[in-house]
Amino acid sequence: xxxxxxxxxxxxxxxxxxxxxxxxxxxxxxxxxxxxxxxxxxxxxxxxxxxxxxxxxxxxxxxxxxxxxxxxxxxxxxxxxxxxxxxxxxxxxxxxxxxxxxxxxxxxxxxxxxxxxxxxxxxxxxxxxxxxxxx
Numbered sequence: 001x002x003x004x005x006x007x008x009x010x011x012x013x014x015x016x017x018x019x020x021x022x023x024x025x026x027x028x029x030x031x032x033x034x035x036x037x038x039x040x041x042x043x044x045x046x047x048x049x050x051x052x053x054x055x056x057x058x059x060x061x062x063x064x065x066x067x068x069x070x071x072x073x074x075x076x077x078x079x080x081x082x083x084x085x086x087x088x089x090x091x092x093x094x095x096x097x098x099x100x101x102x103x104x105x106x107x108x109x110x111x112x113x114x115x116x117x118x119x120x121x122x123x124x125x126x127x128x129x130x131x132x133x134x135x
Contacts (some may be wrong), residue, residue: 004123006031008050010015010041010067020054028116033081035100036064042070044078052123053104057086057097068100081126083119085110 001095007030011017019035025028033048035041039062045053053071064084072078081103086093089107102132104122106115 004027004049004051005119006033007050007052007054007119008033008035008041008045008048009054010035010038011054011062013056014038016056016108020110020115022110023115024119027113028119029086030116030119037066038064038070041067042074045071045080046074049077050080052119053080053082054119055082055084055102056108057084057088065097065100068102072101081123083122 007024009017009020009024009032011034017036021032021034022098025034033044033050035044038059041053041055055064055067062070063088068082071080071082082096082101084102084105085108086097086105087108089105094105105120105128110118
């Protein structure tokens with residue numbers, strides 16, 4: 001199983017940024033970098049090299065799905081798993097986000113006390129389903 005420590009969280013709302021960062025660092029023990037926009041995520045992701053990206057769907061300027069597609073265009077970061085976070089959690093919307101290539105979707109508002117566990121569960125499920133690499 002690969003290590004899982006670094007999370008890049010792309011979110012435009014400062015209050016949500018603060019709560020999520022505290023929850024993931026204090027409760028979950030993760031190292032978290034916050035980006036306030038899709039544009040910032042495009043410039044910061046390769047330097048930070050996260051293990052996972054949490055990506056808000058609705059942001060001004062470049063929205064989550066557009067940011068997702070633009071991140072996938074950069075070879076060095078194209079394989080980093082991305083989880084969308086959104087209040088739009090109808091089955092058709094979740095199916096759409098997953099069809100883009102997201103590994104999962106987390107509903108907003110989220111519970112700060114369980115956010116880290118939710119993310120760990122998503123990571124573990126992804127790891128279990130990953131193809132075994134030949135040595």
